[in-house]
Amino acid sequence: MMQTLEHREFGAYRGLSNPIKVDNQRLSTDCGAGLxxxxxxxxxxxxxxxxxxxxxxxxxx
Structure with missing residues (x-):
């Protein structure tokens, strides 16, 4: 349940993926807008x- 995510300030990092699946597909995980x-x-x-x-x-x- 880990995936590589892209943060606009810090670049790529490993984080938890979304645990919820719809039609056997995990929902996408994105970084939110900056502060x-x-x-x-x-x-x-x-x-x-x-x-x-x-x-x-x-x-x-």
Whole structure:
């Protein structure tokens, strides 16, 4: 249940594969988005563009 995965910052590494099978095929395993990569998309629904720009300018996001 081990497989080689590719991490965007650290390169290839060995990790656990997904233990769940569908039609005798293991489901794919991928690395998630980098830290903060989805901040604008997630917070954009809650805050306005000006608020996001202000938080980014102050280094908060």
């Amino acid at each position: 903060g990569a989805d901040n604008a998309a997630i917070l954009g629904g809650e805050l306005g563009v000006e608020d996001l720009e202000g938080l980014a300018a102050r280094g908060i996001i």
